[in-house]
Amino acid sequence: MTATIIDGNQLAEQKRSEIKKRVDELRQRGIEPGLTVVLVGNDPASTSYVRGKEKACKAVGIRSEVLRLPKETSEEELLNHVRRCNEDPRVDGILVQLPLPDHINEQRVINSINPDKDVDGFHPISVGNLVIGNPGFLPCTPYGIMEMFRAYDISLSGRHAVVIGRSNIVGKPISLLMQREHATVTMCHSRTKHLKAFTKQADIVVAAVGRPRFVTADFVSPGSVVIDVGINRVESGKLVGDVDFEEVKEIASYITPVPKGVGPMTIAMLLHNTVWSAERKAGIATGSGNGVLT
């Protein structure tokens, strides 16, 4: 059996068209949603992601602005820029592109973002809301993955999900979200012993390790769902995930490709969060912004 490939590009396109309608409604009320992306330094990967975000904003009618700061920017200067955005009424969402240069304390910068504009969902207030199940911003990558499950009718209830990686931006939040949908979640990481023994008995594997083709066929059992969060640029210049796609697709029931899998959904959910922020400010937001229905 060969797996169904979850089409992140197509889903993201669908999301963008829904988002565009909401932007049009805001515009009819004289509101233009705005996103500010702060980019420190000129790392080529970061520069390219930021360009992707600008393009996506443009496609749906969100005003986007990129603050490009030199890599020597001090933490204090960066904090001042964030403060200015916090107060600027035209800015509904603030995204500080990570990673930041070593001389800047990332958490301090994240903590300084106005939680009402935290479209990345990285602020401790957003994290706390997620843990408790309160309305709030969800981090874009985990949110995008949950939307993929929904679109493909992949049920999580009672199923065993194994997450590889425990980062604040992917591993921890996706674990919480899958638990919220009644999965039994095991979190594995770099110190986990007998990793394969866990992934082998998983119904769902989420790979967020940052190692090219780390998850091979012998890690997964037949019929499992495999979500690949990795984006690794290998020597050839090719983009590969944390999963050995060619091998694993012969065993899994569903698999996300890289590229065109989780990446485009991450950007789509950033647009969603930005529009939700503007709607909430206008007092016309429906839903809780984070997929909590009850």
Ligand SMILES: Nc1nc(=O)c2c([nH]1)NC[C@@H]1CN(c3ccc(C(=O)N[C@@H](CCC(=O)O)C(=O)O)cc3)C=[N+]21
């Ligand atoms: N504050 C912050 N928020 C982020 O959301 C954030 C960040 N920092 N730092 C870096 C990571 C990475 N990230 C990606 C988003 C989309 C693609 C994406 O769309 N990738 C395309 C391919 C792009 C290409 O070809 O290079 C795909 O997978 O099909 C990739 C990577 C967001 N990040």
